[in-house]
Amino acid sequence: MVDRTGNPNPYQKLYLSTNRTTPFPVSIYNNNVLITTVTISKGNPQKVDILRDYIITTQQTDLFTPTAKGIYVKAEFPFYANLRFSVYNHAEIITSKGIPATGKIFYAASAPITVNNSILNFMTSILATDDNTTVTVSGYKPTVQFSNGTTGITTPTMTFTLNKGQSYIIDGIGNNTGNSDGFIAAKIVADKNVSVTNGNFNGQYAGNFDSSSDILMDQAVPVERLGNEFALVKGNGSIGANMEGALVIATENNTEVRVNNETAPVAVLNIGQYFMIPDTKYQLQGNGHYNLYIRTTKNAYVYQVLAGAGTAGNEVATGGFNFIPALNCYLPKQINELGLIDENFVYSNGNPSGILNIPTKLNLITERGAVVTVNGGVPPATTGPFDMTGTNNWVTYGIPNVTGTITVNSSKAIMAGINAGSDAVGYGGFFAGFPTQPVILRSGGTCIPGIVLTVDPIIYDTYQWYVGGVLIPGATGSSITPTQPGYYTCSVTMGSCAPLVTEQFKVLNCTRFTNVTYGVCKPKTITPAFTASTQIPVPSTVAIVTAPTLGTATVNPATGVITYAVITPGTTGTDTFSYTFCGNNADFPDCETVTVTINIQVLTVNNATLKVCDNGSGQGVFNLTTANVTTNSPVTATYYTSLLNAQNETAGTEITTPATYTAANGTIIYAVVKNNIGCKEIAQITLNLYPFANVLSNYTGTFCDDNLDGVVNVTLPDITPLVLSNPSYFTNVRYYATLAEANLGSTSTLPNSWSYTTTTTIYIRVDSPDGCPPVIKPLIFIIGAKIPLLKTSFAMTMCDDNLDGTKSIDLQSFINQFTTDPQVTATFHPTLLDAQNNTAVMTNPMNLSGSTTVYIRFEKPGVCPNVASITITVKIPKHSPVLVNKIICPNTLTVLDAGPGFDSYHWSTGATTQSISNVSSGAYYVDLTFDGCTYRQTVDVTESTLPVISLIEINGSTVTIGATGGTPPYEYSLDGTSWQSSNVFYNVPRGNHTMHVRDSNRCEEATRTFVIINLINTITPNLDGYNDAIDYSALMNNENIIFRIFDRYGAEIFRGSPSNKFIWDGKITGRPVNTATYWYFISWTEFGGTTTVKYTSWLLVKNY
Structure with missing residues (x-):
């Protein structure tokens, strides 16, 4: 829905109730997504908050486009659902009509708009129940102005596609006269079932009331659910206020509309036309109860418009709008139950804090003579039944002020609605009113025997069952237990209504289950056949239900014959499988499922292996009869040398002679095994010899004295894999010092860690784990030759190159002193013992100091290691402490002196003396040799930078000097007289001065002139040589000079500039000024400073 009111305080709740005493869940969806699930039961209705965004929008972008607005409610059992919603001063209720409200053809309905107001509209929304649903809307007037800017002229037809859960909202605003009734009776056609909700949000149909309106909304039903006879009970509005009436929409041409007992039609409508029945057609039936009887010659839509509240002045703001179902004697006999019927929370002018319980009237329409109860009690006589003018078949009730949960029962067809209102809100809705359609439900099973068929609902007066269209004698109850397959129907009646017949319900015989057992020794074929049916099995219906586990069951699709075969030949045991098949009756085939038990009587054999010891010639003697080739008993076995012969x-x-058969290792024999039922199988016997201990003959092992101590250590278990080809199999290996002990296999074995100092022979004994004779062989061990070296020691003296007492030395560079063999590798060690044991390997290159001896271990593949030593002595060279960097004055020379104590000198200039003179600025070095080591020492000669006067700050007679550059500290002199270390001079007299600055190198001085001015107050420009002018030319070396003179009236008479040298002689344009007092202004910035010096003073000019 689209809300055009703009009012605050929205409220939306979904009310759910049921007559089922066993609780069950109800699921609520939006756009196919589950929002929540609640559980309801009789006496336990529920109300669920619904997010406004799920159902209502105020955004234009949500209109005329597929959107996710709308909810879908689902459960396994019947229930009532209605949406109650409000905004400030407005409320409505929409009662769900369930599945009957979905269809493919609808005509839109809304109340005519009788006042121009932008908060009013007509509105229709279409909700899809299936994907790819195409909807076409047409038949509205050309004068319609849709809110998206299109009109009935520009867009005479709308077509759009929706997926399940999506909706499409159409809207026109009430400030356009073409929207008054331009969309009423628009035709909606869908190719799949949809749900339609229509009305006004807001609407005003009673007249030109621009400040009174309400929500008018209800769910529509498709045209196939319409009828032609209707009953209405007036709401709470007064006759003449135009709030009570009915909207009739025709769906066929020449539809005559009559009311009450009038014979002349009040209107004749063609398809797509409508008529508003006025409130004056309501008939007073007593006790203030009004009703209205409507008949149409063809099926039509009827919507009731009503006032929810009857307060004078307010009733035009309390409109309601509800769809009226057609009268039918097959309407339900109970409405069980309606939950919390008087609730609908709303804020209004009269209820600013909100009100939940709204005064509510229950309207009932039932057949004459019906016994009616509400919550078990008979309604008071003052509330009905009331006759209806124009029909003797129906009566009405109007029960005011109902509250809580309501259950209505009637002995005849009945439907119920409400109208409610308070202050500025009103609404109405019908909770039930569609004729029942009998359907057949099954229970107890799905087939014969066991299935029970029941007509639902169980409300009819008579029942008659049929099978295949033939009446079943005596089957006149609401249920039947079928005894034969066929199509079952039931004809029911209620009162004087014409009989209704259910849809056909197909009933089949249950599948028959049988068992069969077979004993097999080979593949078995089975031809399906019925055990109790005369039908012929259809090969295409034969199927394996449960597959066997030990074999395979394969169906021949052409014949239906099943072949069972064992998967693994030789398998024994019991196997089972089941298959099913059906007969050749196309509509009601009999089916049978057979469980087959297979007793597999199969001779099982297995291949075997025999092992014996080698008899010394590569052969052994075997007893073939000991080969275990089967577990079956009794059996017989015969033996052959080839498979073909077997x-x-x-x-x-x-x-x-199978008990003493001689054969080589790996010989294959074939045993033919037979059981007592003639099954034959062939087993393979492999004849193997136990492994023979293959010990290397004439073994001679050469081993190195790795630690060069004269003793060779050998780990005898490491020798085993060198001389024994299969040591993992022969694990009982022992070593002996003598052949006699080896032959005896005594306990006097050699230890695992054994050593020798000269060539030695020992004996190895290998015992077989299979009990075969031992193998004994001699082993010879000798000591290997060491790597030959050119020398075993070497000494070298080296000079330190950075005076730190250490030197990085690559000892690898000295290896050629010991060997030139490129295959020899060397490692370095701190001690001889480390070198012998190949431990504490030192990294190379290494930093050495003083005299250090390093031991070298030499190794080469296939040759035993050797050891040598190298001694390195590191001497520290000498440097000059007196040769340091010098700073000289610009354009001067100096002397560099390395000092005494060195064996030789060699300067970068080529000089070889202790010192060099006439040295200008630059970088120099000297190579100083002492005790055989030469050290290169560098020295820099640089010219000093001269100081620069950067600031002269004058404060009265005090002058402060700033200097940069050169080499501090600085000295300062005023006018080149005496020097001082302070940069401040006091009591400096007026006049021109020169400041001098020098640095600690006392090279050239920096100078700068400045002036301390004399402020002049009187001049006598009479050319006598005294006070003839005011002269500030001394300031011309300063920056930003301003010198201006004004008369007493503020007029400028002189401005200083470089052209007049800032001197005024008391004249203007060459003529003397009058004797008078003048004012002048002078300012400047001292050199290097940022502060402006300013003076303002008077000046007396006296001309004679």
């Missing part, structure tokens, strides 16, 4: 049992090829 298969054919070729005469003359059988082994006749």
Whole structure:
């Protein structure tokens, strides 16, 4: 829905109730997404908050486009659902009509708009129940102005596609006269079922009331659910206020509309036309109860418009709008139950804090003579039943002030609605009113025997069952237990209504289950056949239901014959599988499922292996009868040397002495095994010899004295894999010092860690784990030769190159002193013992100091290691402490002196003396040799930078000097007289001065002139040589000079500049000024400073 009111305080709740006493869940969806699930039961209705964004929008962008607005409510059992919603001063209720409200053809309905107001509208929304639903809307007037800017002229037809859960909202605003009734009876056609909600949000249909309106909204039903006879009970409005009436929309041409007992139609409508029945057609039936009877010659839509509250002045603001279902004697006999019927929370002018319980009237329409109860009690006589003018078949009730949960029962067809209102809100709705359609439900099972068919609902007066269209004698109850397959229907009646017949319900015989057992020794074929039916099995219906586990069951699709075969030949045991098949009756085929038990009587054999010891010639003697080739008993076995002879049992090829058969390792023999039922299988016997201990003959092992101590250590278990080809199999290996002890296999074995100092022979004994004779062989061990070296020691003296007492030395560079063999590798060690044991390997290159001896271990593949030593002595060279960097005055020379104590000098200038003179600025070095080591020492000669006067600050007679550059500290002199270390001079007299600055190098001085001015107050420009002018030319060396003179009236008479040298002689344009007092202004910035010096003073000019 689209809300055009703009009012605050929205409220939306979904009310759910049921007559089922067993609780069940109800699921609520938006756009196919589950919002929540609640559980309801009789006496336990529920109300659920619904987010406004799920159902209502105020945004134009949500209109005329597929959107996710709308909710879908679902459960396994019947229930009532209605949406109650409000905004400030306005409320409405929409009662869900359930599945009957979905269809493919609708005509839109809304109340006519009788006042020009932008908060009013007509509105229709279409909600899809399936994907790819195409909807076409047409038949509205050309004068319609849609809110998206299109009109009935520009867009005479709308077509759009929705997916399940999506909706499409159409809207026109009430400030356009073409929207008064331009969309009423617009035709909606969908190719799949949709749900339609229509009305006004807000609407005003009673007249030109621009400040009174209400929400008018209800769910529509498709045209196939319409009828032609209707009953209405007036709401709370007064006759003449135009708030009570009915909207009739025709769906066929020449539809005549009549009311009450009037014979002349009040209107004749064609398809797509409507008529508003006025409130004057309501008939007073007593006790203030009004009703209205409507008949149409063809099926039509009827919507009731009503006032929810009857307060004078307010009733035009309390409109309601509800769809009226057609009268029908197959309407339900109970409305069980309506939850919390008087609730609908709303804020209004009269209820600013909100009100939940709204005064509510229950309207009932039932057949004459019906016994009616509400919550078990008979309604008071003052509330009905009331006759209806124009029909003797129906009566009405109007029960005011109902509250809580309501259950209505009637002995005849009945439907119920409400109208409610308070202050500025009103609404109405019908909770039930569609004729029941009998359907057949099953229970107890799904087939014969066991299935029970029941007509639902169980409300009819008579029942008659049929099978295949033939009446079943005596089957006149609401249920039947079928005894034969067929199509079952039931004809029901209620009162004087014409009989209704259910849809056909197909009933089949249950599948028959049987069992069969087979004993097999080979593949088995099974042809399906019925055990109790005369039908012929159809091959295409034969199917394996449960597959066997030990074999396969394969169906021949052409014949339906099943072949069972064992998966693994030789398998024994019991296997089972089941198959099903059906007969050749196309509509009601009999089916049978057979469980097959297979007793597999199969001879099982397995291949075997025999092992014996080698008899010394590569052969062994085997007893073939000891080979375990089967567990079956009793069996017989015969033996052959080839598979072909075994298969054919070729005469003359059988082994006749199987207990003493001589064969080589790996020989294959075939045993023919037979059981007592004639099954035959062939097993393979492999004849193997136990492994023979293959010890290397004439073994001679050469080993190095790795630690060069004269003793060779050997780990005898490490020798085993060198001399024994399969040591993992022969694990009982021992070593002996003598052959006699080895032959005895005594306990006097050699230890695992054994050593020798000269060539030695020992003996290895290998015992077989299989009990075969031991193998004993001699092993010879000798000591290997060491790597030959050119020398075993070497000494070297080296000079330190950075005076730190250490030197990085690559000892690898000295290896050629010991060997030139490129295959020899060397490692370095701190001690001889480390070198012998190859431990504490030192990194190379290494930093050495003083005298250090390093031991070298030499190794080469296939040759034993050797050791040598190298001694390195590191001497520290000498540097000059007196040779330091010098700073000289610009354009001067100096002397560099390295000092005494060195064996030789060699300067970068080429000089070889202790000192060099006439040295200008630059970088120099000297190579100083002492005790055989030469050290290169560098020295820099640089010219000093001269100081610069950067600031002269004058404060009265005090002058402060700033200097930069050169080499501090600085000295300062005023006018080149005496020097001082302070940069401040006091009591400096007026006049021109020169400041001098020098640095600690006392090279050239920096100078700068400045002036301390004399402020003049009187001049006598009479050319006598005294006080003839005011002269500030001394300031011309300063910056930003301003010198201006004014008369007493503020007029400028002189401005200083470089052209007049800032001197005024008391004249203007060459003529003397009058004797008078003048004012002048002078300012400047001292050199290097940022502060402006300013003076203002008077000046007396006296001309004679």
